[in-house]
Amino acid sequence: MARWEPNARGRLEEAAFELFAEHGFEQVTVAEIAGRAGLTERTFYRHFADKREVLFPDANPLVTGLAEALERAPEAPHPIATVAAVLEDAGGFFADRHAYSRRRNAVIAANAELREREAVKLALMADTLAGGLRARGVPDPAASLAAEAGIAVFKVAHARWVADPEPRDLRELMRDAMRQLKAVTAEA
Amino acid sequence: MARWEPNARGRLEEAAFELFAEHGFEQVTVAEIAGRAGLTERTFYRHFADKREVLFPDANPLVTGLAEALERAPEAPHPIATVAAVLEDAGGFFADRHAYSRRRNAVIAANAELREREAVKLALMADTLAGGLRARGVPDPAASLAAEAGIAVFKVAHARWVADPEPRDLRELMRDAMRQLKAVTAEA
């Protein structure tokens, strides 16, 4: 018999999500979250660096997934092809999470601090991408720009994916966004 | 005779900057900042929404400057040309601030919370740009992507500008980044 109920971290995530959805992020205290999960505030901070982080449990797996996808990606003559391959890979991460992503996005969109944290996660993805491209020999202004372009594609496609009540294919939306980005930058 | 010393806000900015540069953002309390400026903590919060905001006094002028530049921008057949014109305009904002920007950037780079806030300011610029493009009739996925691409160019160029001890021309760096972005996305 275990000394404690299992999956404390998961229980905290779930409790936080429910309370945020019902009352809003600011109206919920960390002590309330911990209480609903049958734990104490102190323990919450052993699992999450701060109150916001409980809403971003997937960020680290996603970033490490990007890094791995960068290593798996086939040799490509042009960095943008590598970026496209990595995005294709990342799209699978969200395959079965459309409903969950929509609810989560509603919570985040309602609060400035949470939008702030989301912006950081995107910047982290961009840095990871750029670093991986440099490791593959892409010189620096190009590597950063290709990475930023890729994140722009991801950001726009993800926003459309989340805005649509129907669960479309995120990868399809990313391919479309990539085409549109190429069209936009090719002009003039 | 004035009842208070003038320019309380400016004094707070200056005091905060000096203390952050010397001791680091986290090691400085708001009460210390206010004390050096000859004011109280409560008054600090009447001038700035939070402790970080004192380091971003130019963000709002910059964003409204973007919005105005969008209205001034000449009719252009392609959104990316409008974006380029707006960036050209924004470049003037930084003309005489190279040394200051470098010191400020060192403070921000040293702290995660401040980098977080900077990411938000960039996202705000992107939203402003996208909204302006939509107001000019650019349809939506293209408007968002052109705006994100523009911010990517700004971000990369600004990083290079700040990294260089010599005060190069930011606009030149942005034009170069734009060329490289076009080259990168045109490949494949």
Place this chain on the structure above:
DNA sequence: ACGGTTGATGGCAGGCACTGACATCAGGGT
């Protein structure tokens, strides 16, 4: 079987960011 170690948790005290409510008081207008 015994004892030491480990690791997740609880309890507590405290610092600091931030906020609301009220007081103060020079200057400017009437």
Place this chain on the structure above:
DNA sequence: ACCCTGATGTCAGTGCCTGCCATCAACCGT
């Protein structure tokens, strides 16, 4: 002379977050 405005001060309070120590089941080596 009077009131009003507006920037500031004062104070109390909430909540985020951290450091430190205690607890105690499970595990491990002997």
